[in-house]
Amino acid sequence: MEERAEQVRAVAAWLARGRGLLMVVGEPGAGKTAVLEATMPSTSVRCCARYADKGVPLGSVRTVLATLGIAQPAELRDLTARPCGPDVERRFADAGASLRAALAPHLVVLDDAHWADAASLRVLGRAVRGADRPVLAVGTRPWNAEHHPGVADLVRVAGPVGPVGPVTVTVPPLTPTGVRRMLGRLDPGRSWSDEDVAEFHRRTGGLPLLVEAVVGSGTVPDGKADLAAYVAHELAGLGQDAVRVARAVAVLGGTGSLADVAAVSDTDPADVADLLDAIAAAGLLGSGPTPRIRHPLLEELVAAHGGPGAARSAYARAARRAHATGGDADRLTGFLMCSWPLGERWATEALLDSARAARSTADARLARTLVERARAERADDTDTRSELGTIEAWTALQLEPAPAALVRVEEIIAAQERSGARDWADRTRSELVEFAMLAGDLDLARAQARALVVADDGCDDLGRHARGLRAFLGASFLAPGAEPERLSVLRGADRLLASERVDALPVLAHAAVTFATAGLDAEATGAVERLRGVRFEQHPRMLVELGLAGVALVQLERLDDAAEVFAAVGGAATLHRIDDVAANARTWAARIAGWRGDAGAARTAADELDAGRVWPVLRPVAAAAVLDAALLDGTDAELEEALAAARSELAVSAVPHGPGMADLLLGCARAEHALGRPAAAAELVARAAVAYPVGDWLAPWPLVALHVDGGPALTRRAAPVVRRWTSLARPVTGGLATSWPTPWTGVEPPSPDPAGTSFPLGIELLLLQGRTLRRAGRHGAARPVLHRSLATALAAGHHRMAAAARAELHLAGGRAGSQARPYGLTPAEQRVAVLAADGRSNRDISEVLVVSVKTVESHMTRLLAKTGRRRDDLAVVVAEIRRSSPAGHDARASGTG
Numbered sequence: 001m002e003e004r005a006e007q008v009r010a011v012a013a014w015l016a017r018g019r020g021l022l023m024v025v026g027e028p029g030a031g032k033t034a035v036l037e038a039t040m041p042s043t044s045v046r047c048c049a050r051y052a053d054k055g056v057p058l059g060s061v062r063t064v065l066a067t068l069g070i071a072q073p074a075e076l077r078d079l080t081a082r083p084c085g086p087d088v089e090r091r092f093a094d095a096g097a098s099l100r101a102a103l104a105p106h107l108v109v110l111d112d113a114h115w116a117d118a119a120s121l122r123v124l125g126r127a128v129r130g131a132d133r134p135v136l137a138v139g140t141r142p143w144n145a146e147h148h149p150g151v152a153d154l155v156r157v158a159g160p161v162g163p164v165g166p167v168t169v170t171v172p173p174l175t176p177t178g179v180r181r182m183l184g185r186l187d188p189g190r191s192w193s194d195e196d197v198a199e200f201h202r203r204t205g206g207l208p209l210l211v212e213a214v215v216g217s218g219t220v221p222d223g224k225a226d227l228a229a230y231v232a233h234e235l236a237g238l239g240q241d242a243v244r245v246a247r248a249v250a251v252l253g254g255t256g257s258l259a260d261v262a263a264v265s266d267t268d269p270a271d272v273a274d275l276l277d278a279i280a281a282a283g284l285l286g287s288g289p290t291p292r293i294r295h296p297l298l299e300e301l302v303a304a305h306g307g308p309g310a311a312r313s314a315y316a317r318a319a320r321r322a323h324a325t326g327g328d329a330d331r332l333t334g335f336l337m338c339s340w341p342l343g344e345r346w347a348t349e350a351l352l353d354s355a356r357a358a359r360s361t362a363d364a365r366l367a368r369t370l371v372e373r374a375r376a377e378r379a380d381d382t383d384t385r386s387e388l389g390t391i392e393a394w395t396a397l398q399l400e401p402a403p404a405a406l407v408r409v410e411e412i413i414a415a416q417e418r419s420g421a422r423d424w425a426d427r428t429r430s431e432l433v434e435f436a437m438l439a440g441d442l443d444l445a446r447a448q449a450r451a452l453v454v455a456d457d458g459c460d461d462l463g464r465h466a467r468g469l470r471a472f473l474g475a476s477f478l479a480p481g482a483e484p485e486r487l488s489v490l491r492g493a494d495r496l497l498a499s500e501r502v503d504a505l506p507v508l509a510h511a512a513v514t515f516a517t518a519g520l521d522a523e524a525t526g527a528v529e530r531l532r533g534v535r536f537e538q539h540p541r542m543l544v545e546l547g548l549a550g551v552a553l554v555q556l557e558r559l560d561d562a563a564e565v566f567a568a569v570g571g572a573a574t575l576h577r578i579d580d581v582a583a584n585a586r587t588w589a590a591r592i593a594g595w596r597g598d599a600g601a602a603r604t605a606a607d608e609l610d611a612g613r614v615w616p617v618l619r620p621v622a623a624a625a626v627l628d629a630a631l632l633d634g635t636d637a638e639l640e641e642a643l644a645a646a647r648s649e650l651a652v653s654a655v656p657h658g659p660g661m662a663d664l665l666l667g668c669a670r671a672e673h674a675l676g677r678p679a680a681a682a683e684l685v686a687r688a689a690v691a692y693p694v695g696d697w698l699a700p701w702p703l704v705a706l707h708v709d710g711g712p713a714l715t716r717r718a719a720p721v722v723r724r725w726t727s728l729a730r731p732v733t734g735g736l737a738t739s740w741p742t743p744w745t746g747v748e749p750p751s752p753d754p755a756g757t758s759f760p761l762g763i764e765l766l767l768l769q770g771r772t773l774r775r776a777g778r779h780g781a782a783r784p785v786l787h788r789s790l791a792t793a794l795a796a797g798h799h800r801m802a803a804a805a806r807a808e809l810h811l812a813g814g815r816a817g818s819q820a821r822p823y824g825l826t827p828a829e830q831r832v833a834v835l836a837a838d839g840r841s842n843r844d845i846s847e848v849l850v851v852s853v854k855t856v857e858s859h860m861t862r863l864l865a866k867t868g869r870r871r872d873d874l875a876v877v878v879a880e881i882r883r884s885s886p887a888g889h890d891a892r893a894s895g896t897g
Contacts, residue, residue, distance in 0.1 A: 003178040004035055010169045011039040011137075018167050020128040021158045022137040026171035028297055029209030029227075032139040033111055035171055040137060044107040048254075048296070049116035057357040057366065059330055060120035061099065064108055073098035076123070079361060090579055096126020103127060103135055111139040112296055118150035119361040125157030173206030182211050209295060231301040234282040238275075241267060243305065244314075245275040246284060246293070250303035251314045251338075254292030255331065261291055263321045264314055315339035319347065329353065337369070341376040348377040348384060355391050364398035367391055386416045386424035393428045397435040406432075426452055426464060433471045445475035446482070453489055462496055466503040469493055473510035474545070478617060480657040486514045497527075505534060506545035512552035521556060528552050532565065537572040543581050550588060555659075563592050583613035587622045591663075594628030597760045597796050602629040616655060620664040623649040627667040631674060632760060633799040643671045662692035670764070674804070763793050763801050767808065774812045782812040784866040787824020795822075795880060822880040829863040830881050832856060837874040 007024075014022045026032040040046070047067050049060045058076065065072055075098040079091045113121065128135045143151040158166050174182065179201045183192045204210035210227055235243050248256070248265035261276075262269040279285050284302065286294030293299035303311050319335035322328070323346055333354040336347055351374035358367035371392045379385050389412040396405040409432050416425035429448050436445035452468035472489060476482040490497070490511050496504050497511055508527050515524035531549040539546065550565035570585030587608050593601030605625035608614050614622045623646045630642035646668050655661060665688035672681040766789035773782035790805035814824070825833065828849075835845045842860065846853045864870065867877050 003174055003181075004031065004038070004171070007035050007169050007171055008039055010167070011035065014137075014167045014169075015039070015041070015134055018134050020131040020135055021125075021155070021166040022134065023155065023166055023168040024137065024139045024171060025142055025168060026139075027173065027205075027207065028141060029207035029295075030171045030173055031208045032171050033295070034208070035169070036109055036111060036137060036139050040109050041107065044109050044137070046109045046111070048111045049113050049120075057117060057354065057361045057363055058119050058123065059334070060110070060113075060116035061123050062120075062330060064110065064124075065099075065102065068102070068106060068108075070102050073102060079119075079123070090577065092122055093126055094577060095123045096129070099123055099127040100131070100135075107134055107137070109137045109139075113138040113140040113154070114143065114148040114151055116150060117363065117366065118153065119363050121150040121154040122157060125154045128158050130159065174201070174208060174211070175206065176201045179204070179206060179211055182208060186212060209297060227297065228301050228305075231284075231298060231305060234284060235302070235305055238278050238282060241265075241271065242275045242278050245272060246279050246302050247305065247310065247314050248318075249276075249279070249285070249291045250293050250299045251311070251318050251335075252291075253299070254286075254288060254290055256290060256318075258291075260318075260321060264317045266317065312338065312340045316342060323347075323350075333370075336377075337373055343378050345378055348374055348379050351377060352384065352387065355388070359391050359394060362398075364395045368395040368399065371395065382419050382421050383424070386419065386421035389416055390424055390428045390431065394431050397431065402439075423461075423464060426467060430467065430471050433475050437475055442475065442479050446472070446479050449473075449475035450485075462499060462501060463503060465493070465496055466501065466507055469496065469507045470503075470510075470545075473507065473514075477510070477513075478655055478658050483514065483517055486510070487518055490514055502539070505531065505539065506542055509545045509548035509552075513548050513555070516552045516555035524552050524556060528556070528561075532561075536568050537575050540572065540576040540578060543569055543573055543576075543578065547581075547585060547588070550585075554588075554592065559592050559596055563589055566592070580613060580615070583608050583611070584615055584618050587614050587618050587625070591621050591625040591628075594625040594632075595760070597632060597798060599629040599632040599634075599798075602626065602632070616653070617658075618660065619649055620653055620655065620660040624660070624664040624667045627664070627671060628760070631667070631671060631800060633797070636675065639671055639675060639800070643668060643675070646671070657691050659692045662688045665691055674800070760796070760798060760801070763789050763796070763798060763805075766792070767801065767805055770805070770808050770812065774808060779812045783809065783814050784824060784862075786812060786814060787866055788868060791823045791880065823863075823867045823877060825863055825866060825877075825881070829859050829866070832859040833863050833867075833874050833877050833881065836860065836871060837878040 011022065011024070024032050024035055036046075045064075045067055047060075047064050049063070058079070061076065062072065065076075073095070075091070075094040079095040110116070110124075124136060138151075138154070140151050141148060143149070143155075155166050176197055180192060180197045183190075183197065183200065200211060235246060238246070244265040245261060245267055248261045248267075251264060252260055256264065258272050258276075259269060261267075262272045265272075267275065276285065276291055284293055284298060286292050293302050303314070315335050316339035319332055319339050319342065322332040322335055323344075329350060332350050336342075336351055341347075351370050355367050355370035355374060358364075358370055371388050374388055375385075379388065393409045393412045396408045399405075400408065409428065413425050413428050413432075416422070416428060429452055433445050433449045433452070436442070436448065449468075449472035453472045469489065473486060476486055490507075493507065493511075497508055509531055512524050512527035512531065515521075515527060528549050531546065534546065536543060536546055547566065547569045550562045550569065553559075553562035553565060566585045566588045570582045570589070573579070573581035573585060587605050590602050590605035590608075593599075593604075602625045605614075605622040609619065609622050609626070627642045627646045630639040634642065646664060650661075650664060650668070653661065665684050669681040669684035669688065672678070672684060766785055770782045770786035770789060773779075773785065786805055786809040790802055790809060793799075793802035793805055822830075831849060832845055835848060840848070842853050842856045846856045849856070860871070863877075867874070869877060
């Protein structure tokens with residue numbers, strides 16, 4: 001180890017002060033293992049990825065845990081068992097966190113990491129990331145993005161290289177001096193000339209393993225080929241029985257007992273011990289509790305000695321032995337991957353199980369290899385062949401260029417349909433739908449999903465029908481102009497929607513949104529009420545679609561109920577650690593807060609945006625929430641900043657259509673108008689009408705159009721808008737409609753509702769009315785409306801709107817102190833309102849206040865005009881008077897005194 005002093009010091013420094021991960025890197029035979037053995041403490045736990053189960057997802061992590069004697073954590077089992085999805089990175093992180101806890105008391109040495117499966121290395125990287133002590137020492141060959149990419153992923157995930165990240169120690173080949181020392185130690189009785197040493201160094205590349213092997217064989221060194229010659233030389237003197245036993249030891253990879261070695265080598269168990277002694281005498285066996293070839297390179301060559309046929313036959317016997325003894329399923333798969341096809345059903349099932357696991361951990365290359373190997377076995381039933389086809393389709397979509405992959409997937413679907421495996425054909429098509437949606441090809445996703453619905457038309461299997469509808473509704477959710485087709489499809493799903501099936505819940509959630517969008521409020525309400533009885537935490541894989549119940553409630557303008565649904569979705573997602581779903585539920589909650597006028601809660605959407613947790617489809621919704629907060633109480637500078645961010649989102653959004661985009665466009669229009677740029681606002685309103693030309697979406701675009709246009713056409717344009725709003729049973733738009741003074745529009749609301757005026761859009765509506773009246777020279781009519789908008793804005797704490805109302809009131813000739821009076825009411829009008837709210841008649845009020853009945857009637861007319869309420873609805877006005885005006889508290893006393 002004289003020439004390894006520098007590497008030994010580097011490893012010692014990492015053991016003393018390092019954190020997380022150590023990478024010991026060198027070419028095959030360079031001495032990586034020797035460095036690790038010389039430096040790692042005796043308390044470390046040593047594993048070799050080469051001996052981990054071949055072809056098994058997470059095989060190396062399982063080997064580490066088995067060596068430690070620790071059962072697999074639930075998160076690791078979940079990663080293997082659950083299908084891929086949008087939360088796969090979160091599940092890798094969870095598995096890494098659980099493994100970090102398992103490794104906490106240990107120092108693990110993993111040699112030959114370049115043999116490890118990619119999923120294991122990803123989990124190990126997460127397990128050591130951020131560790132405050134040495135956790136994992138890895139021996140590996142050099143890597144890059146093409147060669148051993150799993151090792152590259154391990155280093156990337158573990159953290160930045162340096163004092164707080166992975167430390168790399170490179171083990172270079174020996175120098176000529178090092179070769180001389182090694183030759184002298186191996187054969188001290190021989191005199192090595194400079195020419196001999198130079199030749200050894202040139203031909204072995206300075207790799208210690210080759211030097212050692214060649215000296216023992218007596219051959220002229222010439223790289224790995226001569227290492228094979230060394231193995232052949234040693235085995236040739238042992239006899240065929242010993243060769244078979246040595247091959248069995250190599251195939252078992254140090255994991256087999258003497259009985260296993262006897263079975264795999266087809267040797268009498270009584271002779272195995274003596275044959276192993278002979279192999280050890282030849283220098284091929286290493287130390288340990290079970291027989292093992294002393295170096296991985298030698299093990300590879302021993303297994304291959306005699307040709308590929310001999311090795312495959314040995315692996316076949318090892319697979320049969322593992323199956324017969326009920327051995328570990330992962331080891332069985334590893335043996336099968338290297339053996340001849342056995343033509344056995346159990347072999348097919350074992351390979352298929354591993355292919356499913358590879359699909360679950362998103363290891364497409366491994367899944368493809370397993371599928372190809374399983375097809376070589378006995379796969380004579382339609383179901384098995386079809387499932388292998390579905391997995392192959394997924395691997396094609398992951399690994400091949402899109403055109404070739406699509407052709408191959410269509411071939412697989414056609415073959416499945418010809419064989420009558422329609423269920424598997426549907427599942428393969430579902431894989432294609434998911435791929436198209438993730439790739440942003442919504443047309444392809446929608447077409448393929450529509451084919452699923454057609455295939456299920458009239459189908460008696462409600463499960464297949466549910467899968468087809470779910471795929472189509474998900475693919476068409478954001479497609480422009482898809483609402484009529486979605487509604488048509490749902491009209492044909494009455495039986496499924498009426499059922500109590502769990503797999504019908506996502507379809508029911510889509511139905512709620514579709515019905516609400518179409519203005520079918522009664523049907524949407526029925527669907528939502530059924531969904532609100534569901535315990536969301538019991539359906540973690542449906543949370544995204546169950547959240548659509550909240551979207552439907554937003555469209556129905558039941559904002560409190562919508563907030564409850566999103567809170568339930570977020571709680572269930574947090575319980576199951578589905579972080580992205582929880583973050584997007586919080587985003588919806590922030591947007592609802594903006595609509596309701598809670599600027600502080602609306603601003604929390606900025607945190608989710610900055611953290612990158614918001615899905616592309618909801619980024620416009622989050623940006624609109626942030627913009628609403630600035631519209632409610634921000635300064636001009638803050639509003640400009642929020643508007644700039646919102647416009648940036650408009651420019652890069654991956655979702656150019658839909659209600660969320662229309663909402664953001666309308667928010668930008670309102671901001672531009674508030675900042676005195678009506679032309680820019682008009683352009684944004686026009687874009688909003690194109691982005692979502694459907695009915696009303698809480699900020700109905702005709703309302704903003706009225707903001708922008710104003711002028712003489714206001715009354716003509718306002719009337720049909722208000723008529724439509726009053727025809728709805730939705731609280732927000734209905735409230736906005738009834739808050740508009742009857743004489744202004746010529747529309748008589750059926751039942752005035754004060755809810756709209758306290759809604760931020762209602763305050764904007766009042767501002768619009770007052771501004772338009774003032775500009776028309778009708779200052780007397782403008783002042784009561786502006787007083788109402790000012791009082792409501794102050795009560796709600798919307799400072800920007802209050803400032804705008806105050807400025808308009810000043811221009812309309814209002815008194816500077818009037819803003820302290822609720823609704824702009826005079827003290828006399830406040831006293832009349834308090835007594836009228838108690839149910840007193842005008843004559844009773846005149847007697848209490850000692851004024852004429854005519855004076856009371858005059859005060860009543862003015863206060864009803866200023867507040868926009870009817871006489872039997874003055875309790876709300878009195879409550880505001882008592883909150884805001886000392887005179888209000890004294891009104892009763894002064895009247896009764």
